[in-house]
Amino acid sequence: MTVALDTAGPDAARRWIEAAQPAHPSLIDQAHVLDELLGVVNVPNGVWIDEQGMIVRPAEPAYPARPSFAKKENREALMEQMSPERRAIFKEVAKIRIQPEAYTAALRDWVTHGSQSRYALTPEEVIRRSHARPPEVAEAAASFELGQYLHRAGYADDAVPWFRAAHRLQPDNWTYKRQAWTFADPGQGPTPLYDGYWLSDVLAIGAENYYPPLDL
Amino acid sequence: MILKTLQVDLEVFAQRTGWVIKPEGACKADRCVPLPSTTEKLLDVRALAQRLGMPLLHDEKHDIWSLGPESGGRVLSSAVAPEIVLPDLDGTPFDLSSLRGQKILLVAWASW
Numbered sequence: 414m415t416v417a418l419d420t421a422g423p424d425a426a427r428r429w430i431e432a433a434q435p436a437h438p439s440l441i442d443q444a445h446v447l448d449e450l451l452g453v454v455n456v457p458n459g460v461w462i463d464e465q466g467m468i469v470r471p472a473e474p475a476y477p478a479r480p481s482f483a484k485k486e487n488r489e490a491l492m493e494q495m496s497p498e499r500r501a502i503f504k505e506v507a508k509i510r511i512q513p514e515a516y517t518a519a520l521r522d523w524v525t526h527g528s529q530s531r532y533a534l535t536p537e538e539v540i541r542r543s544h545a546r547p548p549e550v551a552e553a554a555a556s557f558e559l560g561q562y563l564h565r566a567g568y569a570d571d572a573v574p575w576f577r578a579a580h581r582l583q584p585d586n587w588t589y590k591r592q593a594w595t596f597a598d599p600g601q602g603p604t605p606l607y608d609g610y611w612l613s614d615v616l617a618i619g620a621e622n623y624y625p626p627l628d629l
Numbered sequence: 630m631i632l633k634t635l636q637v638d639l640e641v642f643a644q645r646t647g648w649v650i651k652p653e654g655a656c657k658a659d660r661c662v663p664l665p666s667t668t669e670k671l672l673d674v675r676a677l678a679q680r681l682g683m684p685l686l687h688d689e690k691h692d693i694w695s696l697g698p699e700s701g702g703r704v705l706s707s708a709v710a711p712e713i714v715l716p717d718l719d720g721t722p723f724d725l726s727s728l729r730g731q732k733i734l735l736v737a738w739a740s741w
Contacts, residue, residue: 414728416715418739423718425740430718438723440715442737449697450711452704453737462733466726468708475736524732536708543705546698552684555697559688562631562695571690588739595741 414438418445418456418588420561420596444561445588447472449554452544455587455624459516461523461533469523469533471543474624476513482506498602502612508620512627519629532629542628553583560593569596573606580607587623590614632694636671646698647711648681655681657699658707 415435417426420443430439447453451460452472459475462468481487488507492500523530534542544550560575576593583589594611597604601611615623630637630645639650648655654663655677662680664672674696678685684697698704713725725733 414725414733415736415738418737419741421740423716423720427718429740438717438728440717440723442715446713446715447737449704450713451735451737456737456739458737460733460735460737462710462725462728462735464730464732466710466729468705468710471705472737475734477736520734527732539708540703540705543703546700546702546704548682548684548700551682551697551700552686553697555684555686555695558631558697559686559693559695562693563688563691566691568691571688575688588737591739591741599741601741 414440416440416442416447418442418447418453418592420445420564420592422565443565444558445592448557448586448588453588454544454583454585459520461520463528463533467536468539469528471534471539473542473627474511475516476511477517478513479511499600505612505615505620509623510621510626511624515627515629519627549582553579553586553589556582557589564596572596577607580609584614630696632674632696633692635674635694637674637677637696639670639672642672642677644712646696648677648699658709660706 414437417440419425419441422443423441426441455474457475458472459470460468460472461470482491488503492503495503519532523532527533556575557579560572560579563575564572576589579586579589580593590609591601591611594601594604594607597606603610603613643649648657650664650672651661654661664680665676674685674694677683678696682700684700686695686697710725714722716722
């Protein structure tokens with residue numbers, strides 16, 4: 414199943430879902446409750462749940478395939494057509510570590526072998542690998558919830574301080590940041606509303622750290 | 630969870646947070662936190678927030694509160710998948726637990 418973390422609602426996700434024509438449930442999470450309930454901090458993230466309703470792998474990067482831009486020849490052709498600003502972003506995107514081959518191989522192993530798969534974790538390990546939630550991360554969730562609620566209620570300006578608080582309290586949560594940045598600028602570039610933007614924050618951590626390495 | 634008053638319905642609270650109010654207190658997985666005894670269906674959010682380590686934020690202009698999740702541990706206090714009910718494109722609610730008996734790959738994505 415898929416869940417779109419989109420505060421803008423079904424209309425933001427509709428064209429992607431309709432193009433994919435999925436046979437599986439395709440849901441919308443406007444409040445980003447998956448961040449709070451499962452520890453999602455970036456997309457794509459995957460969670461494995463077994464037949465008994467037990468989580469056997471907590472939220473982790475879940476690229477299903479290598480995007481076409483990841484191929485060097487495609488990337489260079491694309492970059493030639495871009496503005497310098499877009500090219501700078503794309504240069505960092507190309508450095509992001511994704512591991513679709515390893516992830517899908519592990520997933521297939523679990524589908525075949527179930528609880529005997531070495532990729533299916535014990536309950537203790539699932540809990541241990543889920544994100545820590547110190548008070549500031551819990552407060553980030555409460556702040557983002559106020560922000561998304563006010564934004565959806567038509568008070569976009571009043572939502573901004575709460576989104577800013579969420580960013581400050583949990584700076585490694587990219588769903589909180591990218592969601593709010595998108596409302597200010599669909600390209601997630603610099604705006605007066607927020608201190609950071611996609612390129613600035615990726616450069617600050619290093620694009621190779623945008624996703625943690627898979628621990629399979 | 631967003632609140633318009635500082636009284637919360639226990640069933641709504643349990644559905645959203647996973648904390649169930651029992652005679653021994655607020656319980657989630659194998660942990661129970663004692664609460665002032667109550668026979669009411671509504672509880673004071675300030676007491677819950679304090680006992681469970683949940684942030685309670687107030688937006689003064691709109692006079693609404695936001696109660697965050699419990700803090701101090703891990704996001705998952707149990708490997709049991711939490712209750713998740715979300716709408717599809719048409720707004721029809723879908724309950725994750727309706728897939729019980731099947732393996733689930735839940736993929737979070739976004740349009741942005």
